[in-house]
Structures are given as C-alpha cells and as structure tokens.
Amino acid sequence: MKLSDKLEFGHEDRRLIYEYIESHGAVTPKELERTLRVDPSGLKHHIAILKRDDLIEVADDKLLVSIEAGAEEEFTDEGVDYIIRPARQEDLTGLVGAIRQVSEEKTYIVGESVADVIDHEEVLLRHNELESRMFFVACVNREVVGWVHLSAPELEKLGHTAELTVGVIDEYRGHGIGSHLLHRGLEWAKENGFEKIYNSVPSTNTDAIQFLESHDWEIEATRAKHYKLGTTYIDEVMMAVRL
Incomplete structure (x- = not known):
C-alpha cells in the first residue's frame, strides 16, 4: 500500500x-x-x-x-557502536549539520538542497497529498553521523519513484554505516510500493558514484555542464536502482 x-x-x-x-x-x-x-x-x-x-x-x-518505518537497529564495527533508526523531529538540528558537512566535503548538491528545505520548514517527515518524505539516521552516542533520505512526489505517473540521498560524515566512514543506511532506505521504499529509486551527483563526486555502483545502482544518463560551481562547469551523473 x-x-x-x-x-x-x-x-x-x-x-x-x-x-x-x-x-x-x-x-x-x-x-x-x-x-x-x-x-x-x-x-x-x-x-x-x-x-x-x-x-x-x-x-x-x-x-x-506516523510513518511505518521499523525499529532501531544496533551495529558494531571495529570498536564503533552505532544505531540506525527512523529520524525523529528532535534530530533536525543534528541531521541538518551532518548533511551540510558531507555536502561541503563532497559537493553533494542534492543533499545540500535537502538540508536547506528541512532547515527552512523545521519539519523532517512529510506525508500529504503532494509529498512523502522519510529519513533514517545513524547515531553514535546519540549524535547524528549519517542519514538516508527518501522523497517522493504524490503524482500518479511518478508514484513508483522516489529520490534518495545518503551520506556519512568523514570521521565515521569505513564502518559500514553508509551501506546499512542505504539498505534500510531501500527496504522501506520497497515495503511502501516504490519500484525505482534515483539520485544525482556531480561527476566530481567519484566516491558517491563508486559507492552506489557497488550496491548495484546504474548510471542512466549524464547531463553535461549541468552544475556551475564558481566558474567551473560540472557534469551531473544521474543514477538509479530498481527494486
């Protein structure tokens, strides 16, 4: 449903x-x-x-x-204990900070726009006739260190698709957090009837492209010189995975 x-x-x-x-x-x-x-x-x-x-x-x-999103999960990797759970309203400040930190490091344009929207609206979850928006967060000692976000317009012809962003702050990379977040987000999307999940990143963000490709995402298209950062034009890499 x-x-x-x-x-x-x-x-x-x-x-x-x-x-x-x-x-x-x-x-x-x-x-x-x-x-x-x-x-x-x-x-x-x-x-x-x-x-x-x-x-x-x-x-x-x-x-x-209320959006059915499952329970809290606990993980340990090389001495790092973290949990992954549905985001709560009180996570907003920490979540915005984490997204902006990752966006600044890796030029994550879509992620940066997500942070701007939720910071402006001061609301994490959306569930209305126009939009559905869901977040899961990864936390270490109650601090948000990573996220996965899904956003879907409630339009009939696009109702099978959702946009996803995912990221982990630099200090906690290499512990499987990103993979677990991605899995949790895609699992939720599949359970809620979505068939195709997509994301777009600048071509300079090779880490993000390789990460998604390692999880069976495919490059669908490249838009030449789509982003302009300062005086430099950068291609947009459009990626997707089917559930």
Whole structure:
C-alpha cells in the first residue's frame, strides 16, 4: 500500500488536525485546541481516530505524523557502536549539520538542497497529498553521523519513484554505516510500493558514484555542464536502482 492510500480522513476537522501536525512536526493537544477552529468536544475523538488509523502517534506527550518505518537497529564495527533508526523531529538540528558537512566535503548538491528545505520548514517527515518524505539516521552516542533520505512526489505517473540521498560524515566512514543506511532506505521504499529509486551527483563526486555502483545502482544518463560551481562547469551523473 502506498503512503497516499492511507490519507482518508472521513471528516474535514480530522483533515485540518492532521495537516497542522504534518506541517509543524510535533504539537501538543493544547496547541491544537488553541490554534485550530475545531470543536473542542470533538478534538479528542478526532485525535483518537487518527491514532487508531496509524496516521499520527504520540511521543513525549506530543502528536506527530506516523510513518511505518521499523525499529532501531544496533551495529558494531571495529570498536564503533552505532544505531540506525527512523529520524525523529528532535534530530533536525543534528541531521541538518551532518548533511551540510558531507555536502561541503563532497559537493553533494542534492543533499545540500535537502538540508536547506528541512532547515527552512523545521519539519523532517512529510506525508500529504503532494509529498512523502522519510529519513533514517545513524547515531553514535546519540549524535547524528549519517542519514538516508527518501522523497517522493504524490503524482500518479511518478508514484513508483522516489529520490534518495545518503551520506556519512568523514570521521565515521569505513564502518559500514553508509551501506546499512542505504539498505534500510531501500527496504522501506520497497515495503511502501516504490519500484525505482534515483539520485544525482556531480561527476566530481567519484566516491558517491563508486559507492552506489557497488550496491548495484546504474548510471542512466549524464547531463553535461549541468552544475556551475564558481566558474567551473560540472557534469551531473544521474543514477538509479530498481527494486
């Protein structure tokens, strides 16, 4: 079942509640009552229905969008202990920092734009009629050191595809973190009905190209001089994998 298939609310107030939670990341019931023009007597009922239908969940007394993403996984490699789990709203600052660090090191144009968007919106997960957005993070001692991100427009003709970005900060490369993140992201994509995952990187980012090729991604096309960094034109390498 695709994510969009679940967005059946049955009541306009219920839709308003969901959309407010979805656009603000995490909110309290009191904030909903104070902000929305929803019948207070029906608010608890609508929240209960949204929870029952697995559209929202409760964490630390706040309501947030619920996207089935699996549990936390633990890994150890050469003395480095790390976990991979679905991202939470409180990861936003650390996640933006990790993405920007990797983007600066490797000229990761798409990753940099992802960081800009979530930093501006201050919301990690999206799940509405226009867009689905999911993040998994790798953490060492509760600090975000890597991520995998999937974004998909809710358009019928593109509904089988999703864009993916993945990265690990330099200090923690070489411990299998990137591979585990990539596997987790693709596993989630397949479970949610996506058939093709794609990514684009500058041709100068040879590490990213080799990493994806080692995981069975293929180069579909190259757009000549697509990026301009300062005074230098760089090709864009368009890559994809079918699930």
